[in-house]
Amino acid sequence: MAEKITPRSQDFSQWYQDIVLQAKLADYSPVKGCMVIRPNGYSIWEAIQRDLDRRIKETGVRNAYFPLFIPESFLKKEAEHVEGFAPECAVVTHAGGKKLEEALVVRPTSETIINSMFAKWVQSYRDLPLLINQWANLVRWEMRTRLFLRTTEFLWQEGHTCHATPEEAEQETRLMLQVYKDFSEEVLAMPVIAGLKTDSEKFAGALRTYCIEAMMQDKKALQAGTSHNLASNFAKAFDTKFLDSDGKQKLVHQTSWGVSTRLIGGMIMTHSDDKGLVLPPRLASTHVAIVPIMAKAETKAQVLEAADKLAAAIREKGAVSGLPYTVSVSVDKDETKQPGWKFFEYEMLGIPVRIEVGPRDLEKGQVVMTRRDIGTKEFVPLADAPARVCAMLSSMQKDLLEKARAHRNANTFRVENYEEFKEKIEGGGFFIAPFCPDKEVEAKVKEETKATVRCLPLGDDFLPIPESGPCMVTGRKGNNVRAIFARSY
């Protein structure tokens, strides 16, 4: 039984944790840093998988599966890669009752094990492009963990592709970035900024890393997905070559890209409120909860019948409404819980639409509908209810995105100089400024302000474009680009 949620909005981490635990999305596991995903949480992941998998396949990518264990030597083949990942690897040294000849690393990402196979699969330019994706679990032994956002083991999708030319690889990298951006905004209703990571933030082993960055309600940034142009770095290490049409042996150009269960955390921190979870309809496994008011014995049968009929009518209407999902309706016939209790529970769980059907409504030929995010009650004639539900689901999906976008835009600022930035960063938000990316300068900014360059945004999108000017931090002129600075998760 869910207890009343304790609003602890002054402490965003606690608030977030309350939502996760009380909406029964996840639990702490017996192993520190790992997470047990409960059915409520997993159904969100299933919705993400279903939709994103379709989008990925539409680009021509096919699913496959590679092993959990990676020989230690594979990881060491790409110098930058091993340096980046070695500290957070879990390593199996014993198995079958004895010490292993070669230790096995539990995959922190699969570039190496996949390249060991790609090297065999790719022979000719006719084998290219090779477009592979896998849904898998990973282990990264981080120092600090957070439910959904950074757990020791997590679920993700990782795509790995090989191309004949650098141009094709770059095109694929950008294509998948766009897939992520569209997915994030259309399905999670989470607006993101697509951009390029600076060298100090890029993936270990990549030529370039692109990312999508979202703003949470506490105005901190969350990296929600990445797409890497790996160039031939791994191809060199694994000798992944093909014979081109010009008769020459060439190294393939590769990409890799992924999003994880972190998206669930981001979605929660984007939409939820002190009453609990708020689920965008496209992620909900139940869209409509009908609560029949069954108190009076003489009207009970009539109310239940009306509720069942309404549920059927909504399902029917949903099927022809053009909504990109099957509208799922539940009728709560549990007589041991009072209606009020049910209302609070459905709010906690984030069910998008709640409908009350009671004897007084039936007399007037109406029902009471409540949208989770705005919470105002609406009296709707029974006959109009199915259409109204579909319209509500559709507008809720849109409104959540717009609300989050408005929040982000209202907290995105231009800054002119470093002093101004240092002052304003205390209030949180995104800060856009001309910047000349440089490892040491970025380290200094992080040290002094706890903020990092989240990305160098692509395109103009909504962003206020700073006048071309001197680098915000160093004051140097020339070669500056727009950068977004923020504190992040």
Place this chain on the structure above:
RNA sequence: CGGGGUGUAGCGCAGCUUGGCUAGCGCGCUUCGUUCGGGACGAAGAGGUCGCAGGUUCGAAUCCUGUCACCCCGACCA
């Protein structure tokens, strides 16, 4: 690894400063009855090696020593 905090019933906590009788409270759970349009009420019940180990004492949840675990903040990262 550094800083802070917490371990007492399934969950949330009080009690500890200043040791004392049978360790309390709220929620939840069980049974019965009345309820039911925003978290119902009454009655009766079940549930505890007070994180663990050692010490001081006539007597320890309480004092001392050690130890373990977890949470939050930071460093690392998706």
